[in-house]
Amino acid sequence: MSRALSVAIVGATGLVGRELIRLLLQRRFPIKSLRLLASSRSVGKKLLVGEQEIEVQEANHNSFTGADIAFFGATPEVSRNLVPAAARAGAVVIDDSPVWRTEPNVPIVVPEVNGDDLAEHRGVIAIPSSFITPIVLALWPIHRLNPVKRIIVDSYQAVSATGARAVAELTDQSRAVLDGNKAMPHIYPHQIAFNLLPEIEVFLDNGYTKEEWKMVQETRKIMHEPDLLVSATCVRVPVFVGHSAAVHAELSHPMTAEEIRDILREAPGITVQDEPTISLYPQPWTAAGHDTTFVGRLRQDLSHPNGFAMWVVSDNLRKGAALNSIQIAEELIARNLI
Amino acid sequence: MSRALSVAIVGATGLVGRELIRLLLQRRFPIKSLRLLASSRSVGKKLLVGEQEIEVQEANHNSFTGADIAFFGATPEVSRNLVPAAARAGAVVIDDSPVWRTEPNVPIVVPEVNGDDLAEHRGVIAIPSSFITPIVLALWPIHRLNPVKRIIVDSYQAVSATGARAVAELTDQSRAVLDGNKAMPHIYPHQIAFNLLPEIEVFLDNGYTKEEWKMVQETRKIMHEPDLLVSATCVRVPVFVGHSAAVHAELSHPMTAEEIRDILREAPGITVQDEPTISLYPQPWTAAGHDTTFVGRLRQDLSHPNGFAMWVVSDNLRKGAALNSIQIAEELIARNLI
Numbered sequence: 001m002s003r004a005l006s007v008a009i010v011g012a013t014g015l016v017g018r019e020l021i022r023l024l025l026q027r028r029f030p031i032k033s034l035r036l037l038a039s040s041r042s043v044g045k046k047l048l049v050g051e052q053e054i055e056v057q058e059a060n061h062n063s064f065t066g067a068d069i070a071f072f073g074a075t076p077e078v079s080r081n082l083v084p085a086a087a088r089a090g091a092v093v094i095d096d097s098p099v100w101r102t103e104p105n106v107p108i109v110v111p112e113v114n115g116d117d118l119a120e121h122r123g124v125i126a127i128p129s130s131f132i133t134p135i136v137l138a139l140w141p142i143h144r145l146n147p148v149k150r151i152i153v154d155s156y157q158a159v160s161a162t163g164a165r166a167v168a169e170l171t172d173q174s175r176a177v178l179d180g181n182k183a184m185p186h187i188y189p190h191q192i193a194f195n196l197l198p199e200i201e202v203f204l205d206n207g208y209t210k211e212e213w214k215m216v217q218e219t220r221k222i223m224h225e226p227d228l229l230v231s232a233t234c235v236r237v238p239v240f241v242g243h244s245a246a247v248h249a250e251l252s253h254p255m256t257a258e259e260i261r262d263i264l265r266e267a268p269g270i271t272v273q274d275e276p277t278i279s280l281y282p283q284p285w286t287a288a289g290h291d292t293t294f295v296g297r298l299r300q301d302l303s304h305p306n307g308f309a310m311w312v313v314s315d316n317l318r319k320g321a322a323l324n325s326i327q328i329a330e331e332l333i334a335r336n337l338i
Numbered sequence: 339m340s341r342a343l344s345v346a347i348v349g350a351t352g353l354v355g356r357e358l359i360r361l362l363l364q365r366r367f368p369i370k371s372l373r374l375l376a377s378s379r380s381v382g383k384k385l386l387v388g389e390q391e392i393e394v395q396e397a398n399h400n401s402f403t404g405a406d407i408a409f410f411g412a413t414p415e416v417s418r419n420l421v422p423a424a425a426r427a428g429a430v431v432i433d434d435s436p437v438w439r440t441e442p443n444v445p446i447v448v449p450e451v452n453g454d455d456l457a458e459h460r461g462v463i464a465i466p467s468s469f470i471t472p473i474v475l476a477l478w479p480i481h482r483l484n485p486v487k488r489i490i491v492d493s494y495q496a497v498s499a500t501g502a503r504a505v506a507e508l509t510d511q512s513r514a515v516l517d518g519n520k521a522m523p524h525i526y527p528h529q530i531a532f533n534l535l536p537e538i539e540v541f542l543d544n545g546y547t548k549e550e551w552k553m554v555q556e557t558r559k560i561m562h563e564p565d566l567l568v569s570a571t572c573v574r575v576p577v578f579v580g581h582s583a584a585v586h587a588e589l590s591h592p593m594t595a596e597e598i599r600d601i602l603r604e605a606p607g608i609t610v611q612d613e614p615t616i617s618l619y620p621q622p623w624t625a626a627g628h629d630t631t632f633v634g635r636l637r638q639d640l641s642h643p644n645g646f647a648m649w650v651v652s653d654n655l656r657k658g659a660a661l662n663s664i665q666i667a668e669e670l671i672a673r674n675l676i
Contacts, residue, residue: 191623194576194622195621195623199619231639235584276545281536285529303567309569
């Protein structure tokens with residue numbers, strides 16, 4: 001039995017924070033002590049952790065003394081300000097924000113794909129953007145046998161990735177529209193209820209959004225393929241939980257849908273849901289609350305001799321955020337890296 | 339002034355039928371007489387056409403005597419049964435169903451693209467599937483200057499394309515979910531509220547759906563490019579009106595986003611909405627009720643030397659169905675083909 005760890009969660013009252021608490025207990029993570037940290041607004045709130053109530057403390061530069069590990073599931077601003085303090089205090093940081101991902105000494109890790117990169121960490125480990133993790137997870141076992149040359153991804157991303165206020169916005173706007181009233185946007189630039197927004201994060205000069213560009217950068221870094229050709233269109237859809245993606249990949253040589261299905265059936269973290277005749281395929285509504293990444297609609301992409309296409313759906317709060325973070329911590333323990 | 343025509347509308351009480359009536363009046367189509375046809379269920383209903391009430395009659399084999407033109411906006415079954423009768427009676431049929439599209443003597447027409455094909459009609463003209471029309475419309479002006487070699491399309495399709503009962507289903511299910519109740523599927527195989535379904539029409543043996551395969555067949559036929567490489571993933575989304583698509587195209591030679599924007603700004607039927615800095619891009623909520631096809635998110639697709647990507651949104655009941663049908667009829671008149 002490994003030693004128990006002092007754990008800190010930054011952003012404990014948020015959607016990802018609550019999922020972290022739930023999953024740490026569910027997976028019997030070896031916790032010696034647990035500190036729940038959040039902005040001053042939430043200080044004094046009490047969260048139920050198992051049968052124990054724990055009071056939320058303010059996250060600041062002095063919050064991390066004695067912590068072995070710190071999970072960050074807060075805003076980029078909080079990660080920018082406090083990750084260095086946590087690392088200086090000696091905690092290994094597992095950060096859910098985009099802030100540190102491009103730093104050369106910060107590995108971006110999906111344990112099933114590049115767990116070996118953990119050996120190079122210098123105190124900060126990033127997880128990928130929540131829509132990228134499941135796609136890389138599904139591509140990796142194929143890539144190892146038949147290298148992927150190019151991928152085109154169009155996403156269908158849920159509002160919970162933006163946080164609890166975005167979930168409330170979709171709820172409120174949906175009610176307003178159904179009641180014949182005007183829906184007012186606050187979190188998103190336009191109405192999201194019964195609508196689609198092809199804008200996730202800021203626009204870059206090349207016409208892509210930052211979210212779309214992350215797909216290029218993070219996929220290359222995780223897969224150690226600096227020349228991989230990647231293009232994405234990222235779209236926010238009126239779905240609460242569960243990111244979906246249509247993926248069109250070009251491999252090094254042709255592969256049948258059955259071969260790919262067989263590879264993915266054996267792959268860790270993946271559940272193949274692919275029985276078209278009974279309308280069985282991944283859906284965000286049914287994927288929500290599950291740890292696994294669902295893959296279906298597997299077929300040869302007939303527009304390219306080595307092409308294949310698939311539909312990937314995963315709970316953005318689980319494998320996209322909290323679960324992947326905890327799996328990294330478990331991997332650090334298993335590899336004696338903490 | 340051209341002569342006035344005897345017009346029949348089959349499926350007059352449906353979403354497309356009502357849009358046909360509205361647009362025929364709005365565009366001052368030269369109507370001598372108008373017969374509204376529907377299934378026996380709707381017989382006796384009265385629809386307001388301008389200031390006149392017209393009673394709905396049963397659509398059957400004897401409904402078309404004396405009709406010059408018959409717009410079909412009903413189910414595939416109705417088109418299969420009655421289109422031949424209407425054509426035999428001497429009416430030029432403009433059919434919204436997929437039934438006749440693959441027949442060699444039936445042109446599939448988007449007037450701005452292949453209006454010349456109307457000269458070959460033998461009494462039946464098909465319109466493309468509602469999600470294909472706006473995409474072909476946006477690709478065509480680029481294709482003429484810089485031939486398209488391959489396109490990958492992932493769609494985000496509205497429920498109104500399935501009909502009024504699907505609109506009611508999205509409404510009812512959304513209320514149920516917001517009230518914490520279970521949403522029951524009737525029209526679609528699974529819940530559509532706050533969910534996504536990557537299944538539109540039946541599945542084929544090659545793993546594509548019939549809707550996705552139409553994208554291949556219809557695009558090739560309309561553009562007269564039998565070898566064009568095309569792949570699509572078609573997804574139903576919880577949106578009432580307005581089909582959207584992420585399009586990734588490979589051209590014959592490189593073109594900048596600015597060049598493509600300039601071409602599309604001059605193209606008929608297209609409105610470029612592409613000002614990322616002020617979050618201006620096409621959205622189904624704002625495209626609904628408009629005749630034009632909105633194109634934005636124009637950028638070079640950096641995963642291919644000749645690639646470009648765009649986001650196309652259009653009202654599936656207008657340019658996707660009723661408007662395109664009426665534009666075909668107007669073109670027949672202008673070309674003296676009726």
